[in-house]
Amino acid sequence: MSKRTRPSNHHDELRDVIDAPQKTAADYNIKHIRNDIWDFFYRKRSHRPQKTTGISKTEIVQTLPFLQRYVHEIVDAGRGLLVMYTLVSFALALIPAFSIHFSGELLNMVKMVIEKREVDKEKLIYIVGVQAICPVATNLCNSFTSRYEPVLRRRINKNFDEHLLQARLRLDLPTYEDPVVQARLEACSDRLGAMGWNVFNDILEWFSRILSFTSQVSVVAKLLHDQQSGFLAILSIVCHISAFLLRPGYPRWNSDWVVFSDNSDIEKINGLRKCAVATDYRKEVIAGNLQEYIQNEHRQARESLGDAPALVQDAQWETRFAEASNLGFLGGLLERIPEVYLAVRAIHTPTLFATSFASLKILQENATSLARKSSKILTGSRSILTHIRTIRDFYEIINIPNQIVDGTEAYPVDHDKDLGTSVEFKDVCFRYPGAKEDCLRKVSFKIKPGQICVIVGANGEGKSTIIKLINRLYDCTEGQILLDGKDIRSFKLADLRKSMSVLYQDYRHLPVSIGKNIGMGDPDNADNEMKIHEAASLGGASDFIKKLPSGFQTVMENRLNMSVGGRKGESLYEDLVQLGLVKAPAKGGLSGGQLQRLALSRTFMRSRDEITLCLYDEPSAALDPQAEYDLFQRLRLLKGQKTMVFSSHRFGHLTKHADVILYVKGGTVCEAGTHAELLAKGELYAQLYNVQAQAFQE
Numbered sequence: 020m021s022k023r024t025r026p027s028n029h030h031d032e033l034r035d036v037i038d039a040p041q042k043t044a045a046d047y048n049i050k051h052i053r054n055d056i057w058d059f060f061y062r063k064r065s066h067r068p069q070k071t072t073g074i075s076k077t078e079i080v081q082t083l084p085f086l087q088r089y090v091h092e093i094v095d096a097g098r099g100l101l102v103m104y105t106l107v108s109f110a111l112a113l114i115p116a117f118s119i120h121f122s123g124e125l126l127n128m129v130k131m132v133i134e135k136r137e138v139d140k141e142k143l144i145y146i147v148g149v150q151a152i153c154p155v156a157t158n159l160c161n162s163f164t165s166r167y168e169p170v171l172r173r174r175i176n177k178n179f180d181e182h183l184l185q186a187r188l189r190l191d192l193p194t195y196e197d198p199v200v201q202a203r204l205e206a207c208s209d210r211l212g213a214m215g216w217n218v219f220n221d222i223l224e225w226f227s228r229i230l231s232f233t234s235q236v237s238v239v240a241k242l243l244h245d246q247q248s249g250f251l252a253i254l255s256i257v258c259h260i261s262a263f264l265l266r267p268g269y270p271r272w273n274s275d276w277v278v279f280s281d282n283s284d285i286e287k288i289n290g291l292r293k294c295a296v297a298t299d300y301r302k303e304v305i306a307g308n309l310q311e312y313i314q315n316e317h318r319q320a321r322e323s324l325g326d327a328p329a330l331v332q333d334a335q336w337e338t339r340f341a342e343a344s345n346l347g348f349l350g351g352l353l354e355r356i357p358e359v360y361l362a363v364r365a366i367h368t369p370t371l372f373a374t375s376f377a378s379l380k381i382l383q384e385n386a387t388s389l390a391r392k393s394s395k396i397l398t399g400s401r402s403i404l405t406h407i408r409t410i411r412d413f414y415e416i417i418n419i420p421n422q423i424v425d426g427t428e429a430y431p432v433d434h435d436k437d438l439g440t441s442v443e444f445k446d447v448c449f450r451y452p453g454a455k456e457d458c459l460r461k462v463s464f465k466i467k468p469g470q471i472c473v474i475v476g477a478n479g480e481g482k483s484t485i486i487k488l489i490n491r492l493y494d495c496t497e498g499q500i501l502l503d504g505k506d507i508r509s510f511k512l513a514d515l516r517k518s519m520s521v522l523y524q525d526y527r528h529l530p531v532s533i534g535k536n537i538g539m540g541d542p543d544n545a546d547n548e549m550k551i552h553e554a555a556s557l558g559g560a561s562d563f564i565k566k567l568p569s570g571f572q573t574v575m576e577n578r579l580n581m582s583v584g585g586r587k588g589e590s591l592y593e594d595l596v597q598l599g600l601v602k603a604p605a606k607g608g609l610s611g612g613q614l615q616r617l618a619l620s621r622t623f624m625r626s627r628d629e630i631t632l633c634l635y636d637e638p639s640a641a642l643d644p645q646a647e648y649d650l651f652q653r654l655r656l657l658k659g660q661k662t663m664v665f666s667s668h669r670f671g672h673l674t675k676h677a678d679v680i681l682y683v684k685g686g687t688v689c690e691a692g693t694h695a696e697l698l699a700k701g702e703l704y705a706q707l708y709n710v711q712a713q714a715f716q717e
């Protein structure tokens with residue numbers, strides 16, 4: 020509706036909206052902290068602590084070897100700095116007890132001065148000296164821990180995070196799909212990345228608190244006399260509680276939060292992590308032999324970040340210091356108020372306070388802090404139980420055995436790669452893990468080197484499964500698969516996958532740039548721009564990629580450089596998008612056919628010399644007729660040089676030129692032969708062919 024046709028009150032409403040001052044983050048109650056390369060937005064909400072169940076003795080005993088391994092790794096990663104950090108933390112824990120002890124001594128002296136009018140000068144200098152050293156030492160220790168905490172955190176977490184990435188990348192498909200493994204991976208994914216440091220730090224803090232608590236209690240018990248003063252007690256408690264609330268450790272974990280970084284390495288790191296972690300990409304990663312490449316690229320991107328925190332958890336934790344420093348100082352001042360009050364009163368009316376000054380002071384100074392420490396020791400013991408489980412979960416993931424056992428022989432052996440490889444199935448049966456019945460039953464066929472084989476049949480009959488067995492995504496449950504006459508299980512998996520070019524029906528685009536997506540078809544040349552452009556052109560993808568605003572640099576995945584947390588984190592994210600504080604998700608995408616062209620381009624990355632076998636599962640399902648024709652023309656040129664196995668519903672271009680057509684029905688090969696032979700036979704293949712041919716004759 021145009022403005023002119025609106026009634027006047029609508030005009031007014033519209034003007035109100037236009038004239039209304041633009042909302043800011045403060046209007047949405049959003050707080051923002053910048054830490055290094057990260058922008059951290061959060062909105063506070065009420066917190067309900069999670070319950071932790073107890074841990075049994077057997078569980079602890081089972082976890083002991085993992086604990087031992089964990090300690091080794093922590094020490095290896097942190098070395099001397101870790102020992103220093105631990106000692107400084109313990110020293111920090113003991114300083115309050117020292118300080119209290121000498122405060123008591125000093126106040127006893129004040130009492131003596133008032134009562135006897137004489138001063139032990141040497142003792143006074145000593146006490147005042149030590150008293151002066153305590154805050155300086157605390158400051159020095161605090162500076163040390165704040166300076167080196169991030170260093171240690173990053174160093175240790177980097178080590179554990181890389182372990183975890185590698186552990187996930189190495190899992191084969193059947194293992195990865197196992198529901199037990201899946202449940203374990205899902206339950207642990209978030210917390211394990213940063214577990215290395217978190218576990219250590221929580222345990223260290225817990226022991227430090229125990230040390231601090233016991234030392235303080237013993238000093239107080241030694242010095243305390245049974246004297247009270249109502250006003251002073253209240254003043255002291257109020258001041259200590261206020262100081263406690265202003266301390267570091269604002270409970271941001273209980274907030275809804277969005278962490279965002281515009282650093283390109285972060286986008287790359289998260290894309291690569293997603294390749295390793297998300298089930299969707301598993302087939303591409305395994306079949307493309309991408310594990311090592313991903314691991315190396317990830318390491319390089321992390322190194323290029325330098326000292327900046329790569330993990331969201333690290334960035335999140337470090338923001339604690341950013342906000343806490345000034346408030347911590349204010350808290351320290353508040354804690355001193357009762358002391359100042361007493362000193363002022365003592366100057367004016369010395370006798371009134373003389374008898375109770377020392378003991379009273381100690382009582383007040385310790386009440387809040389001891390209560391706080393004991394409560395933290397109790398909550399800390401619960402989190403230590405969780406950590407014991409975390410350590411166990413971490414190492415159990417790392418130790419999950421793969422179901423597909425690697426072979427030992429190099430592949431191909433004494434082979435003329437320009438001829439292709441022979442493939443033979445001998446009575447192969449296969450059942451998917453967890454399935455109730457076999458999906459392939461006694462499948463037998465033979466494809467000679469350099470031949471074109473097309474597997475046809477209705478939906479769900481087992482065509483794709485045959486292709487998955489040829490590149491050992493799964494192992495057959497019975498029978499034998501031979502490549503060049505040898506059992507496929509005897510060959511090294513990495514060699515096998517290097518010699519095959521595979522396109523799956525349910526191909527996935529990896530969460531990296533389009534260029535990298537194509538490049539990763541050959542990990543050894545993943546950054547070779549010339550090869551990438553050539554492959555894109557062979558896959559018929561060049562034209563549309565060039566029209567994209569960011570061309571080969573286009574990343575089709577959104578939100579790779581951010582994390583959202585908290586129950587209402589998504590609504591916070593939407594507010595941030597509305598405020599323009601984070602980028603809105605990119606709209607649009609590619610068509611099914613364009614996506615298939617990209618997937619095909621990836622298969623053209625591998626050097627022809629390396630490949631002996633091409634496996635294409637429905638490579639043209641989403642292509643237009645011209646693109647399909649061009650593709651098959653191009654592939655047919657390889658006939659006699661590479662063995663090619665296709666699965667297809669479309670007859671015509673492919674089947675007419677096939678050396679072997681396998682008609683699969685009910686998980687077994689019912690018919691095998693050339694197009695002419697099967698047509699002459701006039702059975703299943705002929706019927707299906709005629710159904711398609713009729714459409715053109717009518």
Ligand SMILES: Nc1ncnc2c1ncn2[C@@H]1O[C@H](COP(=O)(O)OP(=O)(O)OP(=O)(O)O)[C@@H](O)[C@H]1O
Pocket residue numbers: 451452454458476477478479480481482483484485524666
């Ligand atoms: N990961 C899996 N776990 C359990 N069953 C599976 C899995 N993948 C496929 N199947 C089942 O195995 C059977 C064969 O599937 P397959 O994908 O090989 O069929 P297809 O002939 O390629 O079908 P289409 O023509 O639809 O691609 C189907 O019944 C399917 O449901």
